[in-house]
Amino acid sequence: MKKALLILVLLSLGVVSCDNETTLQEFYVEHQNDNQYLAFDIPASLLTGDNSALDAEQKATLETIKKVNVLGFPLKEDNKETYETEKERLANILKDDQYKQLMRYGGGNRNAELYYLGEEDAIDELIVFGSDDEKGFGIARLTGNDMNPEALIRLLKSFEKGELDVAGLPKLNGFLD
Numbered sequence: 001m002k003k004a005l006l007i008l009v010l011l012s013l014g015v016v017s018c019d020n021e022t023t024l025q026e027f028y029v030e031h032q033n034d035n036q037y038l039a040f041d042i043p044a045s046l047l048t049g050d051n052s053a054l055d056a057e058q059k060a061t062l063e064t065i066k067k068v069n070v071l072g073f074p075l076k077e078d079n080k081e082t083y084e085t086e087k088e089r090l091a092n093i094l095k096d097d098q099y100k101q102l103m104r105y106g107g108g109n110r111n112a113e114l115y116y117l118g119e120e121d122a123i124d125e126l127i128v129f130g131s132d133d134e135k136g137f138g139i140a141r142l143t144g145n146d147m148n149p150e151a152l153i154r155l156l157k158s159f160e161k162g163e164l165d166v167a168g169l170p171k172l173n174g175f176l177d
Helices: 002-017 022-029 054-062 076-094 148-162
Strands: 038-043 065-074 100-107 112-117 122-132 134-148
Touching: 022 065, 022 134, 038 122, 054 065, 054 148, 065 076, 076 122, 076 134, 122 148, 134 148
Parallel strands: none
Antiparallel strands: 038 065, 065 134, 100 112, 112 122, 122 134
C-alpha cells in the first residue's frame, strides 16, 4: 500500500510540474510550415560573403553568429484576428523570465523589442520582435556563442546602412518595405 501511494504521489508531482507553456523554439517550429507565415533560416555562411566594407570588430562580431531564424506574419484583411492572437502569444512567451529585455523602441503602430538569453556580456541568443499594425509582425532569433550585445547592435546598424552584403538572403516580398 505504501509503495502504491508513493508511486501515485510521484506521478502526481510529475504531472503538476510539467510546464505547458510554449517556448519560442516551439512557436517557431509550430509555424515554420504554416502558409500564413514567412519562415526562413539563414546559416552564418550566407552572412560572411563579401563584407569588405566592415571593420575588424564587425567581422569578429559576425563570426560569433551561428544562425538566424526569421518568422514573419504578414497582415492581410482576412487574418487580422489571427494576427492579434498570435502577436499576443509571442508577447506572452517573451514575458518568461528566461528572456531578458535588452531594449524596446517604437511608437504609434510600430514597436520593436530586443531580448537575449545568456549572460549580459556574452549572450547566446538575441531575439528581435517587431510589429507594425498595418503590415504584420516578425521575430528573428540570432544564435551564437558569447555574442556581445553592443557589438551586435553596431553590426545591425551597419546592416541598415547597407554595409553588410546580404545578397543571398531570401526576399520578403515587400513585407518589410
